[in-house]
Amino acid sequence: MERKLKDYNPEYCPVIYSLNKIGDRWKLLVIHYIRKGNLRFGALQNVIPNVSRQTLTNKLRELEADGIINRTVYAEVPPRVEYNLTELGVSLLPIINEMSKWGLKYMRP
């Protein structure tokens, strides 16, 4: 699925381009939870339900590679790593805001 959508020419469909960057539940959740401020790896793992360390690592690396989040390593013992949104990451918040608004309006618990 990943491969297929990347083969398209996104030039003709901005939506597909966006989907290739963040069309992924985990990524959106990471961005959603990071928005409030810097978060450590462990905190992310706790706050995102049921994500495995490995998957979280993968998604964080992809987001970092795409320039959506920053990864800051503090040379301490025990080690501390914090993630926060880049400017590009912040520019994605309106999308998440719309999703949040829609969810609030239409979800029936």
Place this chain on the structure above:
Amino acid sequence: MERKLKDYNPEYCPVIYSLNKIGDRWKLLVIHYIRKGNLRFGALQNVIPNVSRQTLTNKLRELEADGIINRTVYAEVPPRVEYNLTELGVSLLPIINEMSKWGLKYMRP
């Protein structure tokens, strides 16, 4: 992945609720392409890149079950089936608009 996110209690996170409804590339693309007006099954298959009949069928059924699209069958020969957005489906368009805006602004072809 599907199962996992469904196990969460979405009551506490509207974003997760939204993701459970439309956190899926195919679904978003279907909604995106249907927005312009009624579309037949074949037209959808042509306009959505590389989607198989089976996958498209599945996604259309799920969207229908969630009340996001209508399916209208015309008793003709050859048969004609058209899909269009319900009111609920239309309410999702702001999300897609935001994604489209973001893609337009930040994609580098």
Place this chain on the structure above:
DNA sequence: CGGTATCCTAGTCGATACTG
């Protein structure tokens, strides 16, 4: 603490053939 490295499985998707 914040990761890798492996392994493995469930589920998704595509190809093909067939149907009303």
Place this chain on the structure above:
DNA sequence: CAGTATCGACTAGGATACCG
């Protein structure tokens, strides 16, 4: 035309163990 049925390949993601 608009599907279904079947099968097989692929892969995202979870479990586990280990590392700096």
